Amino acid sequence: MTDPALAAALERIRSAPDGPQVGAFFDYDGTVIDGYSAATFYRHRLRRMQVGLREVAQLIMLGLRGLEDEEDFGRLLTLGFAGWAGHSEQELLDLGEHLFAGSIASTVxxxxxxxxxAHRQKGHTVVLASSATRFQVGPAARALGIDDVLCTEVEVNDAGQLTGRTMGNPLWRSGKAAAVKTFAKVHGIDRRSSFAYSNGDEDVPFLLSVARATAVNPQPDLAAEADERGWPVLAFTSRGRPSLVEAVRSAAAIGGTIGGFATGIALGMLNGSRREGVDHGAVLGAEVGLALAGVQVNVQGEANLYERRPAVYLFNHQSQLDMVLLCRLMQRSFTGVAKKELRNDPMFGVFLRYADMAFVDRGDPAQARAALEPAVAKLRDGVSLVVAPEGTRSATPAIGAFKKGAFHVAMQAQVPVVPIVIRNSGQLMAPKSLVISSGVVDVAVLSPVPTTRWTPQNLDRQVARVREMYVKTMRNWPR
Structure with a gap:
């Protein structure tokens, strides 16, 4: 169920004028992500013993005293940036992408x-505005589909190395507000119709730079300011430690899923049918696991799951919950593709092997193609194939690039592909987490796409066409 305050915020966006003259300015740390990206970068340096005792002592002193003005914040940035002096700009760009994909993305x-x-659907100019650097903010902007970034820029010398100094004023407090006003003037944005979102006490001037301010998980001073000015307040769900209830419920759900799989397989073995055992196990495991987890599945276009079998079913992969979810959707006569590491997974490996899953080495394209070859024979025998065309779980809800393996298989077997678009399973089970939150997963099953006219020459175009179906569905979810 959508939080009423969030529903009201979405309605304010839908009621706003269309077009790029309306700006939507988002703070980053604590507003778009749960936590602070600088801490992730700092932990990276600590693990590599790149932080000296003097730097630690200075940070402690600043922390004890607190940041009172832009000068204090400037000293903090100088201290942090000094540790990167001499490193190449490209090294930091690569590190930013690595840390975002590996750690930060799961906190969005x-x-x-x-x-x-919602702002993008209205054609608004969406901007990430942060005191952080481009190395921290850039990967998130790309993942969220945001084209414009306002951030604290760092100095790079002619050799492409960081000097350890900033360029211009840091985007903190009045500096961020000034940057928004300048950006709006240059890009023809009407600040009287524009939005801003932030969590920090220091961002009151930033929020005052537009007419439609919203406090997100506000710190105490900002909460008081929001109350006085009548600003809407949003409370986003923490991505931190789960509650005891969530942990217990998740353990029960995982146990129930495994028990359901095992029971179904045992029933199939009694009847002398491996295929029947896999089908019973998939249904029982999914139904029991989802029920114990408190997860409901809202499916639109469910008839498309059964209209043209066998087929290659494609899904956008967001979390470990997807495997159970797909068992609930498919129910019978299907197998799938999984990364080779899952072959020996202590919880589900035995069931995946029993179901004749194709295990692929994502780092070895030749092996991956070879592992998919038997799938053509299975399709011709009436067994459908379930594949994540992105090749791996997406770090965010954004649709990633599609690999062509599953499309080659569908073309060779002359069976249709059926796009399964999953909207929010990652919201209920975050990456690298075993905790399942209760809620509703939305699924849209699109019409089967024939492959009879596909050829090796036009395959790239067909892959792009199918991927665009996912992008459009996510952007304009069917009602």
């Missing part, structure tokens, strides 16, 4: 994603 608030997407 799903609610922030919804707000950004």
């Amino acid at each position: 608030y799903p609610e922030a994603w919804q707000l950004v997407n």
